[in-house]
Amino acid sequence: MKTVVRILIVTAVACLFGGIAQGQSGHHRHQEFRSFVPSAPAPANSEPITCSPAPCVLPPTQASEGGAEVIDAPIAADPLNPRHLLLGSLDFNCGPSTFSVFHYSQDGGATWGVHCMPVINTPQRQYIPGFEPMVGYDSNGVAYIGDEYADNAGQRYGLVALEKSSDGFNWSNPGIALGGPNNHSLFFYSALAVDASAHSPYANNLYVSAVVLNEPRQSKNQIVVSHSSDGGTSWKTVNVAPVQISPAEDNFTALAIGKNGTVYLTWLYCPGSGSDAGCNNSQAYVVFSKSADGGNTWSTPSLMTIVTMPLDWTLPNTKVSVNNYPAISVDNSDGPYAGNLYVVMYNWTGTYLRVQVIHSTDGGSTWSKPVPVAPASANHDQFFPWLSVSPMGLVGVSWLDRRNDPANVNYQAFAAISTDGGQSFRSNVQLTTAFSNPNDNNGSMGSYTGNTWAGPDFIAAWMDDSNSQYLQDVVGGIRLH
Numbered sequence: 001m002k003t004v005v006r007i008l009i010v011t012a013v014a015c016l017f018g019g020i021a022q023g024q025s026g027h028h029r030h031q032e033f034r035s036f037v038p039s040a041p042a043p044a045n046s047e048p049i050t051c052s053p054a055p056c057v058l059p060p061t062q063a064s065e066g067g068a069e070v071i072d073a074p075i076a077a078d079p080l081n082p083r084h085l086l087l088g089s090l091d092f093n094c095g096p097s098t099f100s101v102f103h104y105s106q107d108g109g110a111t112w113g114v115h116c117m118p119v120i121n122t123p124q125r126q127y128i129p130g131f132e133p134m135v136g137y138d139s140n141g142v143a144y145i146g147d148e149y150a151d152n153a154g155q156r157y158g159l160v161a162l163e164k165s166s167d168g169f170n171w172s173n174p175g176i177a178l179g180g181p182n183n184h185s186l187f188f189y190s191a192l193a194v195d196a197s198a199h200s201p202y203a204n205n206l207y208v209s210a211v212v213l214n215e216p217r218q219s220k221n222q223i224v225v226s227h228s229s230d231g232g233t234s235w236k237t238v239n240v241a242p243v244q245i246s247p248a249e250d251n252f253t254a255l256a257i258g259k260n261g262t263v264y265l266t267w268l269y270c271p272g273s274g275s276d277a278g279c280n281n282s283q284a285y286v287v288f289s290k291s292a293d294g295g296n297t298w299s300t301p302s303l304m305t306i307v308t309m310p311l312d313w314t315l316p317n318t319k320v321s322v323n324n325y326p327a328i329s330v331d332n333s334d335g336p337y338a339g340n341l342y343v344v345m346y347n348w349t350g351t352y353l354r355v356q357v358i359h360s361t362d363g364g365s366t367w368s369k370p371v372p373v374a375p376a377s378a379n380h381d382q383f384f385p386w387l388s389v390s391p392m393g394l395v396g397v398s399w400l401d402r403r404n405d406p407a408n409v410n411y412q413a414f415a416a417i418s419t420d421g422g423q424s425f426r427s428n429v430q431l432t433t434a435f436s437n438p439n440d441n442n443g444s445m446g447s448y449t450g451n452t453w454a455g456p457d458f459i460a461a462w463m464d465d466s467n468s469q470y471l472q473d474v475v476g477g478i479r480l481h
Contacts, residue, residue, distance in 0.1 A: 049109035049457075051479050058457065060413070060432050060476035062467060063103050063112045068092035069470035070101075071446030072133055073461035079196050080141040082454035083108040084168065087461055088133030088145060089473050090446060091116075099130025100147040104168040108454070109475050113169060117147055120161060120174050122181040125151045127159060129174075132447070134162075134192035138204040142166050144194055144232070146177065146208065148187050158186035160208055162232050175232045177208045178224070186213045189325075193255035193263065197332065200261035202294040205229050207263055209240075209253040219246045223253065223267060227295030240265060240289050240298045247272030250287075251279075252325040258339070259332040263291045264364065266304070266326040266343055281311040286326045286345060288364050304367045305358050307347040315353070315383060315445075317409050320438045322346070322353065322383045323447045335393035337421035339363070342395050344373075344387035352408070355382040355399045359422035373416045373425045378403040382414075384445070384462070390453040395422050398431070398451045398460035398477070410435035413462045415451075415478060431476045434466035441471045456481045 049058050064070040070091045078084035084106055091101030094116035103112040120127040127149035134146040146162035159179030163171045178187055190210040195202050206228040214220040223241040228234060244250055253267045269287045270279035286304045291297060307324065315322045324345055331340040341360040346353045347370065356370035374382055378401065385399035395418040400411045413431040418424060438445055449462040457479050464474040 049475065054456070054479045054481050056479050057429060057431060058477045058479055060464070060474050061109055062464075062472050063087050063105070063109065063461070063475045064089060064091060064473040065093055065114055066468060066472060067470075069441060070472050071441075071444060071463050072448060073446075073463060073473045074133055074135050074448065074450040075452050075459060075461040075475070076135045076137055077452045077454035077459065078137045078141045078143070079139060082457070084141070084143075085109055085454065085459065085475070086135045086137070086143050086145070086168070087112070087473060087475065088135045090130055090133060097128060100133055102133065102135065102145045103473065104143070106168060109459070115145070115171055117145065117163065118174065120149060120159070120176075124181045125153060125155070125157060127157070128152050129161070132188070132190045134190060134208075136192050136194035137196060138194045139196045139198040140204065142231075143168055144192065144206065145171070146190070146192050148190055148210070150186060156186055157181070157184060159183065160187050160190050160210055160226075162192070162206070162208070164232060177206070177228065177232065177235050178210055178212070178226045178237060187211070188213060189252045189267070191253045191255045193257050195257045195261060197257070197259040197261070200257075200259060202229065202261040204231065205261075205294055206232055207255055207257070207295055209255050209265055211250050211253065220244065221246070221249050223250050223265075225263075225265060225291070225295055225298070229294065236295070238295060238298060241287070241301045252323055254325050254327045256328040256330045256341070258330045261292070261294065262363070263295055264328050264330060264341060265289045265298070266328045268324055268326060279309040280313070282309065283307070284309050284324070286343065290364055302364070304343060305370060307345055308350075310348040310353065315438060316381060317407070318438045319443045320445050322445075325448050327385065327387045327448075329387050329389045329395075331389045331393045333389075333391055333393035337393050340421055342387055342389060342422050344385045344397055346383055346385060352379060353381045353383045355385040355397065357387065357395070357397060357418075357422055357425075361421075368422070371422060371424065373397050373399070374401070374403075374414070374428055378428070380405070380408045384449045386449050386451045388451050388453055390458070394419060394458075396451055396453065396458040397425070398449060398462070400449065400462060405435065409439065410437050412436070413460060413464070413474075413476065415458065415460055417458065417478070429478055431460060432464065432466070434464075436463070436465045436471070440465055445471065451477070
C-alpha cells in the first residue's frame with residue numbers, strides 16, 4: 001500500500017514539474033506556472049488554503065495578524081492531524097514585554113490563532129523572549145513552542161524555554177531547557193526537534209540545540225544540546241563540540257531525528273582569522289554530528305561541505321543580514337531512499353547567492369557534491385532556504401528568489417521537489433507573483449523561513465510585505481494530489 005501511494009505522489013509531482021518541456025527558457029517556465037498563483041497574499045481568515053485540480057500551487061495566505069512587523073517563519077504539522085499547523089515568529093504586535101509569537105491553525109491554514117509567549121520572572125530577574133522561535137509536535141499530537149530569553153536589565157543572563165499544549169489554545173508555563181537564573185550565559189541560533197516516531201526507543205524525546213556564549217567577556221562559544229525524556233519536566237545538557245575562542249565561532253544550529261531515534265545536528269563553523277573573522281566574505285565549514293543514544297553522547301564533529309559567505313553576511317543591494325542555517329531532514333519513509341539525510345544551505349558564488357542541497361546515504365559518514373535547486377539561468381540571489389522530507393520520501397525545498405527582478409532587489413517565494421533522493425530537482429515552482437522588497441523593513445528580515453509536509457501538501461512559510469506595510473508571515477506551497 002505504501003509503495004502504491006508513493007507512486008501516486010511521484011506521478012503527481014511529475015505532472016506538475018515535468019509538464020514543461022525540457023529545454024524551455026526560465027521565462028517560459030515562469031509563464032507556465034503564473035496561472036496557478038494569485039497576485040498577492042490573501043488576508044487572514046479568508047478562504048482555506050486549497051487549490052484544484054491537483055497538482056497545483058496553494059494560494060499564499062497571510063497567517064500573522066498584521067500591524068507591526070513579523071519575521072521568521074518556522075512551521076510544523078501535527079503528525080496525527082495534518083490540518084493542525086504551528087507557525088513561529090518574532091512579532092512586534094504583542095507589546096514591549098514579548099516578541100515571541102506563535103500562530104496555530106486547526107483548519108489547514110484557513111484561520112489562525114495567536115499566542116504570545118510570556119515573560120519568565122524569577123527571584124533574581126525577569127527574562128524577555130523574542131529571539132529564535134521554534135516549533136514541533138510529538139507522536140501524540142502535543143505541540144511544543146520555544147524561544148531564547150534574555151534578562152530585561154541587559155546583564156546578559158539568558159536561557160531557552162519551551163511551552164506545550166494538547167489543543168493549541170491552552171499552553172503550559174514556560175519550562176527552562178537551557179540556562180537558568182544563575183547561569184551567566186546567552187544562547188543563540190537555537191533549534192528544537194521532537195522525536196515524533198512512535199516506534200523510536202526515544203519516542204517523544206525533546207532536543208534543543210544552541211550556541212552558548214559564556215560571559216562576561218563573550219570570548220568563548222560552544223555548541224550544546226539539551227534533551228528531555230519526560231515532556232520537558234527535566235533536562236540534561238551535553239557539550240557537542242569543543243569550546244571556540246573568539247574570533248572562531250559556531251553558528252546556526254539545526255536538528256532532525258530519524259525513525260530509529262538517531263538525532264542529527266548541523267551547524268556552520270567559522271575558524272575566524274585575520275580580516276575574514278566570522279566567515280566574513282570567506283569560507284565557512286558546514287559541520288555534522290549525531291547521537292544514537294537519546295542525546296547523551298555525540299559523534300566527533302565532521303565536515304560535510306564548505307560554503308562561502310558574502311561580505312558582512314549581507315544580501316546584495318540591501319543592508320539586510322542573511323543567516324545561513326544548514327537545515328537538515330531525514331527520509332523516514334520505507335521507500336528506496338529510506339535513511340537518506342539532506343541538508344540545504346546557500347553559497348556565495350561571488351556574483352549571487354545560490355541555494356544547494358547535499359545528501360548522505362550512509363548516515364552522515366560521506367556526503368554528495370552540492371546539487372543546485374535552481375537552473376543556471378536563474379542567476380539572481382536565492383536565500384533563506386529550508387528543507388523537509390515527506391513521509392513518502394519526497395524532498396521539498398523552499399526559498400526566497402530574485403530571478404524575476406532585473407535589478408536583483410525584490411523577491412518572491414519559490415519551491416522545488418526531488419523525487420530521486422536529492423540527485424536532482426524538478427522544475428522550480430513560483431509560489432507568489434507579488435514582489436516583496438527587503439529594504440522596506442528597517443534592515444531586518446529575520447533569520448530563516450520554514451516548510452513542512454501536511455498530508456498531500458508541501459507547506460512553505462516565509463516573510464512577505466507585498467500585501468502590507470511591514471513584513472508578515474505568509475503560508476503557501478504545493479498540493480501534490
